[in-house]
Amino acid sequence: MQVTVTDTSTDNAETPPPPPPATISFEGKFGKNPLADAGFGAMCRRLPSVLLHTARMAWAVDRPGVVLLLACQLLTGTAAAVVLTFTAQAMTHILGTGTVSERLHAALPALIVVTAAAAIGRVSGALSSYADGRITPLLMTEADVALVTAVCRVESSAYGEDGFADRQEAAEIGVTRTRLMVQDAQRFMSALIRMIAASGVVTTLHPLLLPLLLLAVLPAGAGAVLSARVDYETHYLNLGDRNVRSMMRWWATYSRFGDEVRANGMTGYLTYWYRALSDRIDQRTLTAAPRMLHITLGAGALGGTFLLCTWSTLAWLAATGRIALPVAATAVIAVQTTLAALSQFVIHGAALFHTSLYLADMRSFLDMAQERAPRRGESAIPERVDQIRLDEVVFQYPGKEEPAVAGVSLTLRRGEILAVVGENGSGKSTLTKLITGILLADKGRVLWDDIDLAQADPDAVWNRTALVPQNFACWPLRARENITLGQPRTHDDGPVWDVVDAVGMREAIERLPQRLDTLLAKELWGGAELSGGQWQRLACGRVLYRETPLLILDEPTSQMDARGEHAIFLEIKRIAAERMTIVVTHQLENTKLADRILVMDQGRVIEQGTYEDLANAGGLFAELVSLSQDR
Numbered sequence: 001m002q003v004t005v006t007d008t009s010t011d012n013a014e015t016p017p018p019p020p021p022a023t024i025s026f027e028g029k030f031g032k033n034p035l036a037d038a039g040f041g042a043m044c045r046r047l048p049s050v051l052l053h054t055a056r057m058a059w060a061v062d063r064p065g066v067v068l069l070l071a072c073q074l075l076t077g078t079a080a081a082v083v084l085t086f087t088a089q090a091m092t093h094i095l096g097t098g099t100v101s102e103r104l105h106a107a108l109p110a111l112i113v114v115t116a117a118a119a120i121g122r123v124s125g126a127l128s129s130y131a132d133g134r135i136t137p138l139l140m141t142e143a144d145v146a147l148v149t150a151v152c153r154v155e156s157s158a159y160g161e162d163g164f165a166d167r168q169e170a171a172e173i174g175v176t177r178t179r180l181m182v183q184d185a186q187r188f189m190s191a192l193i194r195m196i197a198a199s200g201v202v203t204t205l206h207p208l209l210l211p212l213l214l215l216a217v218l219p220a221g222a223g224a225v226l227s228a229r230v231d232y233e234t235h236y237l238n239l240g241d242r243n244v245r246s247m248m249r250w251w252a253t254y255s256r257f258g259d260e261v262r263a264n265g266m267t268g269y270l271t272y273w274y275r276a277l278s279d280r281i282d283q284r285t286l287t288a289a290p291r292m293l294h295i296t297l298g299a300g301a302l303g304g305t306f307l308l309c310t311w312s313t314l315a316w317l318a319a320t321g322r323i324a325l326p327v328a329a330t331a332v333i334a335v336q337t338t339l340a341a342l343s344q345f346v347i348h349g350a351a352l353f354h355t356s357l358y359l360a361d362m363r364s365f366l367d368m369a370q371e372r373a374p375r376r377g378e379s380a381i382p383e384r385v386d387q388i389r390l391d392e393v394v395f396q397y398p399g400k401e402e403p404a405v406a407g408v409s410l411t412l413r414r415g416e417i418l419a420v421v422g423e424n425g426s427g428k429s430t431l432t433k434l435i436t437g438i439l440l441a442d443k444g445r446v447l448w449d450d451i452d453l454a455q456a457d458p459d460a461v462w463n464r465t466a467l468v469p470q471n472f473a474c475w476p477l478r479a480r481e482n483i484t485l486g487q488p489r490t491h492d493d494g495p496v497w498d499v500v501d502a503v504g505m506r507e508a509i510e511r512l513p514q515r516l517d518t519l520l521a522k523e524l525w526g527g528a529e530l531s532g533g534q535w536q537r538l539a540c541g542r543v544l545y546r547e548t549p550l551l552i553l554d555e556p557t558s559q560m561d562a563r564g565e566h567a568i569f570l571e572i573k574r575i576a577a578e579r580m581t582i583v584v585t586h587q588l589e590n591t592k593l594a595d596r597i598l599v600m601d602q603g604r605v606i607e608q609g610t611y612e613d614l615a616n617a618g619g620l621f622a623e624l625v626s627l628s629q630d631r
């Protein structure tokens with residue numbers, strides 16, 4: 001992905017104007033719109049597979065609904081054919097010879113059939129809508145859940161891949177379009193059935209009429225498909241900008257960042273930025289409008305001309321006595337009905353095609369996510385892990401020049417507390433991600449009791465890890481779930497309160513309106529908010545609750561007061577004998593509790609030892625200690 005920031009500053013302006021949002025253009029395989037080379041024929045050929053896919057998805061969520069829908073479709077089509085055929089019969093009688101009452105009498109049976117068939121058509125139409133109403137919400141939920149599950153399951157390295165987030169955004173739009181999927185398919189099918197029925201009747205009246213009618217509606221169909229293509233092209237061009245815009249929208253409006261936005265005077269720039277990006281998106285959309293107009297006008301003119309030919313032909317056939325007058329009258333109705341069915345057929349075919357473009361994005365993202373799901377092997381990890389060993393481990397983030405971890409070897413034993421220190425960007429967090437198997441080493445191995453993480457079932461590994469990352473989540477869930485999230489439920493709250501005590505949160509939780517049941521999201525009705533340090537205590541409580549053989553805390557106390565910090569480190573020491581503990585910290589005083597300190601620099605371990613050893617060794621650690629004391 002290439003990001004270009006255009007600078008609009010001018011030499012003579014006193015202060016340069018704010019920079020506009022970066023222009024994002026895709027390169028590589030996502031640089032090419034999948035529709036760019038697709039012709040009209042290719043697009044039409046897509047419809048059967050879309051219908052099949054829709055049917056399969058619908059079948060998976062609601063079989064009775066699909067059966068009902070199909071039965072109603074057939075019934076609607078048959079009813080339409082019956083209406084048309086018997087209307088023709090009734091017409092022949094009504095416009096035939098005899099007195100009015102004789103003619104009406106003769107037409108009565110046909111009229112009764114027409115009324116009954118029309119009623120059946122209406123009822124089955126209503127039942128079709130009911131079936132659609134049953135299937136669509138289930139389908140949307142399935143698609144939505146599939147997307148969320150797929151994203152939660154990918155290897156975490158996928159997040160850093162170019163195009164992943166934008167494909168995800170496209171898939172999100174696909175999920176919302178699922179709403180139209182069954183409706184479009186249903187309307188298309190019903191128009192198809194009505195069209196077949198009506199065209200059969202029209203052909204029996206005169207063979208010339210059907211080809212002429214087809215010609216009259218084809219331009220409308222082609223126009224609708226071309227418009228769908230233009231719409232999708234615009235959507236494709238706007239995808240990157242839309243994605244950035246929705247991210248920025250969240251950051252700018254999320255209440256948790258509201259103070260920073262206001263107190264730093266960011267509101268003006270953020271709203272300017274949002275407006276500028278929205279204008280850019282609108283600009284692309286507006287550029288498409290004249291193209292759409294040309295397509296619609298062209299299709300309308302061509303279709304109108306052909307329609308005129310159809311009516312003229314019908315008039316000519318009647319005037320020259322090639323068809324009888326009652327047949328001509330029937331033909332008028334049949335032509336109208338066929339025309340309507342044909343128009344519906346092409347319009348809904350185009351709509352189905354349009355929807356399918358977005359659904360294809362969803363499917364291709366799900367495939368992409370599936371390809372990026374962990375495939376590491378199934379080696380089990382024992383309940384008890386006694387040792388973790390890193391063997392010349394190297395890891396480089398995609399697109400980076402230098403490895404973040406550049407050949408680290410170390411052994412961590414059960415009962416040991418390891419502190420990892422080093423300057424910003426030295427590779428500490430990346431090292432913890434490699435130890436937990438969130439990232440897999442490019443070179444070297446990470447062994448848990450001789451089991452290589454590259455071959456181990458990741459869920460088994462993560463069931464035995466507990467991690468407080470630097471950027472931990474403040475879950476909009478109840479206080480209890482903020483501690484138990486990821487663990488099986490217990491019968492009572494005893495173990496939860498034990499952890500609450502360990503992180504010194506009892507008083508704060510008891511003051512909440514519903515104690516452990518309080519929803520920790522002030523934005524939501526009945527919710528409450530915690531302070532930054534309290535949230536951090538809760539995040540520490542969450543990992544302590546897990547009782548796993550590996551405990552990793554990355555800057556766990558950066559927002560805590562001295563009492564909170566003291567409580568956490570006391571607890572870490574108390575439970576250390578049962579597990580391996582890693583603490584990443586910039587508070588060098590806190591490393592005194594560690595059995596061993598690892599000092600990292602540019603992805604390498606450059607010093608290790610106890611606090612006393614390192615503080616007197618005259619190396620980087622000693623320098624950092626003296627800087628921290630120099631106030």
Ligand SMILES: Nc1ncnc2c1ncn2[C@@H]1O[C@H](COP(=O)(O)OP(=O)(O)OP(=O)(O)O)[C@@H](O)[C@H]1O
Pocket residue numbers: 160397398400404422423424425426427428429430431470
């Ligand atoms: N997701 C990522 N994608 C690309 N590069 C990354 C990513 N995360 C970290 N890096 C890079 O890897 C290097 C090491 O980062 P890491 O987060 O491991 O450092 P750290 O020692 O934990 O830093 P800090 O003390 O600031 O938390 C840095 O150069 C950083 O820019």
